[in-house]
Amino acid sequence: MTAWYEESFGKEYLSLYAHRDLAEACANISAIHALLALSKDEPLLDLACGAGRCLVALRRAGFHRLVGLDLSADLLQAAAEALTDEGVAEAPIVTPGAHDLPEPAPQRVVLVQADMRRIPYRDYFATILSIFTSFGYFEADDENEAVLRSAYDALRPGGVFLMDYLSRDWVIDNLVPEDERRQPGRHVHNRRRLSPDGRRVEKVTTVTPDGGEAHQFRESVRLYSESDMRRLLAAAGFRSVAAYGSLSGDCCTPQSSRLVLVAHKEPCP
Ligand SMILES: C[S@@+](CC[C@H](N)C(=O)[O-])C[C@H]1O[C@@H](n2cnc3c(N)ncnc32)[C@H](O)[C@@H]1O
Structure with a gap:
């Protein structure tokens, strides 16, 4: 059976989450830079970069050694187009094993199609960002832990990993079991619940195109x-x-809607 994360992040994902846009990404990157004073000259990985809104925001903020990694071919294609529209000369989509991984450079943002459990770099990045709940997708805890091990291995000594993750307590306290909305040409219905063992939050979105x-x-x-x-x-x-x-x-605090984690690979600053 295909895993949910292999089929739910296609082109339609972008229209369902249209409010997660470039303006929000620019605000996020500006907040992260104020929090961590990141080096703009060292390699930075946007882990699970999706359609590249954070990569575009990072470029606008002056970061110029950028790599994005994602599993979704559709979203990486959208990222390449967004970066090209932004004036980046090269935004190659590369598959580890099939291609050599090019160096990121001011006019080249490297887009890697890979699984976040197997980041194909070692001791390389000064910074890895994981933005907007791109963690906890795998059924087995060990698979989720593999993402953290992989990020650790991909960081250079002294590197920093920032993860923008959900707050478990906030999700449980604020779960909206159902909502729906009309969008041009379609009806969108969301159903949310905690899994029977209480360990996961699950959402099913049903999209019904008019007459379809x-x-x-x-x-x-x-x-x-x-x-x-x-x-x-x-x-x-x-x-x-x-x-x-x-x-x-x-x-x-218990009222926080997000949990943001900042972790270092030794030597810590
Ligand atoms: C919630 S989206 C966040 C996208 C992006 N960080 C943003 O803020 O717009 C989660 C992303 O994780 C990617 N993803 C899901 N499973 C993955 C996996 N196993 N390995 C790499 N990326 C994955 C999806 O394709 C999607 O782009």
């Missing part, structure tokens, strides 16, 4: 708490893990 047949998109994300994440990051090798309630560095 309904089709569904699934999402299922593991709900790790802050202490779970601290434990998993430490087990992957990370040190000096900090947790925030937003990308602006607000304190993590």
Whole structure:
């Protein structure tokens, strides 16, 4: 059976999440840079980059050694187009094994089609960003932990990993079981629930085009708490893990809607 994350991130994902746009990405990148004072001259990986809105925002902010990695061919194609529209001369989509991985450069943003459990770099990036709940997708905990191990291995010593993840308690307390909306030419219905064991949040979106047949998109994300994440990051090798309630560095409280984790590969600053 095809995993949900292999079929739910096609072209239609972009129209369902149209509010997750470039303006939001620019605000996020500006907040992250204020929080971490990242080097703009060192390689940075946008892990699970999707259609590239954060890569475009990073370029606009002056970062110029950028790599994006994602599994979705459709979203990587959209990322390449967005970067080209932004004036980037080259945005090659490369598959590890089939291609040599080109160096990122001011006029070249490298887009890697790969699984986040197997990032094809070692001791390379100064920074890895994982934005907008791109973690917890796999059924088995060990597979989710493999993402953290892979990010750790891909960072150079002293590198930083920032993960913008959901807040488990906020999701549980604010779960809207059902909603629907009309969009031009279609009806969109969302159903959300906790899995019977309470470990995941699951969402089924049913899109019914006017006069057409309904089709569904699934999402299922593991709900790790802050202490779970601290434990998993430490087990992957990370040190000096900090947790925030937003990308602006607000304190993590029970009311925080996000959990932002910042972890370093030794030597820590
Ligand atoms: C919620 S979206 C976030 C996209 C992007 N970070 C953003 O903020 O717009 C999650 C992304 O994870 C990607 N993804 C899902 N499973 C993946 C996997 N196993 N390996 C790499 N990327 C994956 C999807 O294709 C999608 O682009």
